[in-house]
Amino acid sequence: MDRISALRNVEEALRAFEAGDDDLATTQQRVQSVLQSYATEFEDESRRAYRAVGEEPADGVVVVAADPAEAEERVRSRLAAENAAFDVEPL
Incomplete structure (x- = not known):
């Protein structure tokens, strides 16, 4: 879409x-x-959507980033989830 x-x-x-x-x-x-x-369905040559998978409050959060490292940083900054354990995966 x-x-x-x-x-x-x-x-x-x-x-x-x-x-x-x-x-x-x-x-x-x-x-x-x-x-x-x-x-x-987000499509951009330089960015994509990533979903956090793991501990609350990060689990299920979706962000747009250039790569997994940036996605993790964005999730942490939005949720103040410095100590939460999670991975990010492309949608």
Whole structure:
């Protein structure tokens, strides 16, 4: 999914919420699904999406980075997870 498609899908979810067709939980689920799809299909020649796998609070966090070392650094900086044990894997 490219950025434009992702934005259109988020916009559709917001319209449905504003119109009263969807409740907040449904809207959140739709937006989260769009973001998950976008992250797993993210394509850039110099960066890619990585997921942290291991101890909380890092487990499951997804970041975009140039390489695994940068991805680990980004996860640690976002979560103050200096002591958490985790690996990163490409999505």
